[in-house]
Amino acid sequence: MHHSNQTPKRGFNRRASLLTSGLLAFACVAGLASPAARAVEPAGSGDAYAPVTDARLSNATKDNSWLMYRHDYGSTGYAGLNQINTGNVAQLKPAWDFVTGFKSGHEAPPVVNGNYMFITTPKDELLAFEASTGKQLWKYQHDLSKVGFKTICCDVVNRGVALYGDNVYMATLDNHVVALDAKTGSVVWNKSMGEPDLGEAMTAAPLIVKGMVVVGVAGGEYGARGYVAALNSKTGDVVWQQSTVPAPNEPGGKTWPKGAYKTGGGGTWLTGSYDEASDSILWGVGNPGPWLATMRPGDNLYTDSLIALNPATGKIKWHYQYTPHDTWDYDGVNEPVLTNVDYKGHSYKAVVSASRNGWFYAINRLNGKLIYAQPFAHATSVTGMSKAGTPITDIAMRPTIDKEVFTCPSFLGGKNWWPIAVDPQTHYAYVPTLHTCMSMKGATVSYKAGLPFLGETFKVQHDPDNPDIWGSVQAIDLNTGKRAWIFKSELPWNGGMLATAGGLVFSGSADGYLYGFDAKTGAVAWKSPKMTSGVVGVPSTWQVNGKQYVGVYAGWGGAVPIWGGDMAKDPKVRGIPQGGHLYVFAL
Known part of the structure; x- marks a missing residue:
């Protein structure tokens, strides 16, 4: 049942909603509303919609x-906003809030242009608000009535929008990219990128590069062959589409057995970055299919890799593979963050990533060569780096049909999709961390379109090195890759990170609080009133009419309740209420 057209409330709605099984994410849902948008003009003068130009994106x-x-x-x-800072964050109060009516994972950040906010819900509803007051301007519900959701891994989520010109862009669970008029919510164009329910789905926020809408696709768990695609922002026409798993006659094609590339996985289900200086789109690539590596000998490029793409053609310029011949579901999709590092007396233009495999990587973003890699979580499958800068994996930690292994981290990763933040003032990366291990054993599997393509059984378990915690927030010194501070949590930490010039790092906890950490020390500078659900959302901040706001979704869901093994069964985790609730704070 949808309650999305209700008016936002001042203060918090304290009604706890019942926890529903995460497995409902895989159930068929019928009869969602047909696409509709109702527009309301924003109040007050000076609230005209300012077009989002290339120059504004370059100077974001x-x-x-x-x-x-x-x-x-x-x-x-x-x-770079500092009105809310370590000196006054204790006075941060709720400004407005909104209940979505959805019970799945809420993973999108508020995206804001002037006094317009755009945020997506599970099942591809897109809401527009007045960013300062919470007045709802319009709502668009993508028509998913013909979608069974049977091949959408890890909850029916959407991770947000892109803005360009006067449009707002969303990718959908049934593999459409939709352009809407940002002021009214009316559909400008709607482009299908593939059939639903066959293995592919789109959950990531698009990225705008040079007038193109760049999107990725999920589906590695179903053997779907991944790609990155660029669409014309005005028409929706596909400019280029680059597969992440090469055919035999393409570079990297010989790293696969005959025919395996067609079901090779390599999903691109998180938003990439753009390095203007080298004119490169940087994008992370997910796990190979099937999970069981004995079925596909070779390095299996470009799975579990960071790839640099030419924006004009989509061609791959270089790659760095985080986990060669992956058999642990250690996706390489995690967001590539551009920063500069000074390492052992040398300065580098770097891209950093906290990988699922438990290692924090700094890579030269001009050529893809490794600068350094340091473990940030207990890591036993990837044991180190060769002199050439390639990861070394332990053959004893590779499961087979006849062998069960116990290895760390679990397939949920030292860090999963929830993003890090990098602060140029402290020169730290802030990493939401999981502390888990797993047992894993091979199983027989054959490919069938639309069915899981794993070939392994698994169970998430406690990390024996960290038996009292499931999660933490860590600060990592970018010049060394070593930990600067840690905040430990009995619960998993699945909230994205936001750093600000006010010396603060914001992130939401699984038990329903938004934390404001001191960026230098990790001390808790502020903790919100208790919210109605746990956080898997990504906080953002903006300023309207001289006032700074911080917004985040509470809305527990995602992979942990579905796949979390012993972690999901932990009574403290099992008891986290669900239900989407957007909270906005200000002084």
Whole structure:
């Protein structure tokens, strides 16, 4: 049942909603509303919609708005706003809030242009609000009535929108990319990129590069062959589409057995970055299919890799593979963050990533060569780096049909999709961390379109090195890759990170609080009133009419309740209430 057209309330709605099984995410849902948008003009003068130009996107680091998924082309998750700071954050109070009516995972950040906020819900509803007051301007519900959701891994989520010109763009669970008029919510164009329910789905926020809408696709768990595609922002026409798993006659094609590339996985289900200096789109690539590596000998490029693409053609310029011949579901999709590092007396233009495999990587973003890699979680499958800078994996930790292994981290990763933030003032990366291990054993599987293509059984378990915690927030010194501070949590930490010039790092906890950490020390500078659900959402911040706001979704869901093994069965985790609730704070 949808309650999305209700008016936002001042203060918190304290009604706890019942926890529903995460497995409902896989159930068929019928009869969702047909696409509709109702427009309301924003109140007050000076609220005309300012077009989002290439120049504004290039200078997003200095913009008072939050114009894209991770704020800027470098995916830093850092905003130069400091009205809310370590000196006054204790006075931060609820400004407005909104209940979505959905019970699945709420993973999108508020994306803001001036006094317009755009945020997506599970099952591809897109809401527009007045960013300062919460007045709802319009709502669009994508028509998913013909979709069974049977091949959508890890909850029916959407991770947000992109803005360009006067349009707002969303990718959908049935593989459409939709352009809407940002002021009214009316559909400008709607492009299908593939059939639903066969293995592919789109959950990531698009990225705008040079007038193109760049999107990725999920589906590695179903053997779907991944790709990155660029669409013309005005028409929706496909400019190029680059597969992440090469055919035999393409570079990297010989790293697969005959025919395996067609079901090779390599999903691109998180938003990439854009390096303007080298004119490269940087995108992470997910796990190979099937999970069981004995079925596909070779390095299996470009799975579990960071790839650099030419924006004009989509061609791959270089790659770095985080986990060669992956058999643990250690996706390489995690957001690539552009920053500079000084390592052992040398300065580098770097891209950093906290990988699912438990290692924090700094890579030269001009050529894809490794600068350093350091473990940030207990890691036993990837044991180190060769002199050439390639990861070394332990053959004893590779499961087979006849062998069960116990290895760390679990397939949920040292860090999963929830993004890090990088602060240029402290020069730290802030990493939401899981502390888990797993047992894993091979199983027989054959490919059938639309069915899971794993070939392994698994169970998430406690990390024996960290038996009292499931999660933490860590600060990592970018010049060394070593930990600067840690905040430990009995519960998993699945909230994205937001860093600000006010010396603060914001992130939401599984038990329903938004934390404001001191960026230098990790001390808790502020903790919100208790929210109605746990957080898997990504916070953002913006300024309207001289006032700074911080917004985040509470709305527990995602992979942990579905796949979390012993972690999901932990009574403290099992008891986290569900239900989508957007909270906005201000002084």
